[in-house]
Amino acid sequence: MKIEKISEFTTERLSVYLRCLDELNDMRVETTSSKMIAEKTHLNSAQVRKDLAYFGRFGVRGVGYPVQDLRDHLAGILGVKKGHRVIIVGAGHLGMALGEYRGFQKNGFTVVALFDRLPEKIGTFSRTGVPVHDIEDIAAVVQRTEATMAMLAVPADAARQVCSLVVNAGIRAILNFSPVRLAAPRGVKIKSIDLSISLESLSYFLSSTGVHATASQSAPQEVLAAR
């Protein structure tokens, strides 16, 4: 284990391993191997070993990795043991949907507040009981709730300004859903999910393989049912 910069490719895979180990844990499997993890995650076993070895020597040669122990290590490395409180800026369709999504809680992320600018939304609650605050109050609410992360679900023209407000409120990790490339100040991490880019990238694939919106479809071949 040497001091080395960990790439985002690696951290994203750690998250995949964590989920895989949770699954094995639920199945009462006590020991696993890089090969088993690799098969379950469609990755290369050397990749798995290398990713894990950045953080310590968790395995036993000739045996493999202890599931429970490795799971706890990964949860610690990813910083999800204590959980995170998350705010969502923008209480439109997407913001509300994110606020009502119960999958976050399972992974230790709790949505504690929504924010909007429109008076008719402020003071309301999501169906899961999360309050919508005035964006003006963001600094106070972040302090009170001890939120550490934010999701941005605002229109493109508001994104940069909202991002500044969020950073000034003390948030250091942001998941941005607006179609704007935001520059992160020092010490702040911004990850963007741009649906248009994803869709257009898929569209390129269809074009490059000869499928067009107006083309009549060939009879689809039967595909093996999901296991």
Place this chain on the structure above:
Amino acid sequence: MKIEKISEFTTERLSVYLRCLDELNDMRVETTSSKMIAEKTHLNSAQVRKDLAYFGRFGVRGVGYPVQDLRDHLAGILGVKKGHRVIIVGAGHLGMALGEYRGFQKNGFTVVALFDRLPEKIGTFSRTGVPVHDIEDIAAVVQRTEATMAMLAVPADAARQVCSLVVNAGIRAILNFSPVRLAAPRGVKIKSIDLSISLESLSYFLSSTGVHATASQSAPQEVLAAR
């Protein structure tokens, strides 16, 4: 221009360039350069030129690129000129939010149908008027609407099965929002957006820089307002 495999990194950037060119077009700019595009997109100008050169010689040495012309070429390459009809499987919070998001239309993607399994949802409509169909009818609806793309917004335990149904219905491009790693059959492209992975990757950043959910926050420094 040689025959070469185009990476997904490149196709995603093409989508960024397209948006950049639309902006320039709106500003009545007639000619641009790799340097100008690079500055607006925070990329390297050689990268821009190389990406474009995979598909042809669109520029004029000593001058640059004609905005309108290049824009149309990129739209053609990405296959978004005729637009795509999109279905959404899963009419829960996320599926509905996606179905009501008006940003897709602007980029040429039209949501033509939602699908669910629950009888109480089938026959209803999204606020934007998109009908919710029975998942059983997916093949017929895909054929009738000539849909070419699908978004999956179903729970993890349904993801694999739903994916098979979608592929068997003739869809060849899928944007998957479920936290499951789906294997794409030959000729089918699946892109996944996994919110847990994104959040945990952000969580790692906070951990690695010493921020924890319970840590009291230092007074945030003022950040420059957005331009």
Place this chain on the structure above:
DNA sequence: TTCTGTGAATACCTTCACAGCG
């Protein structure tokens, strides 16, 4: 023997730097 941990090899992606053309 089995399976980890890891240097070496490979593949891929980005940036440099410049020839060449308008």
Place this chain on the structure above:
DNA sequence: CGCTGTGAAGGTATTCACAGAA
């Protein structure tokens, strides 16, 4: 001259392959 198009260089990520420990 200015800017494209592109080979070469540099950097990063992945995979191979094997020494070494249980």
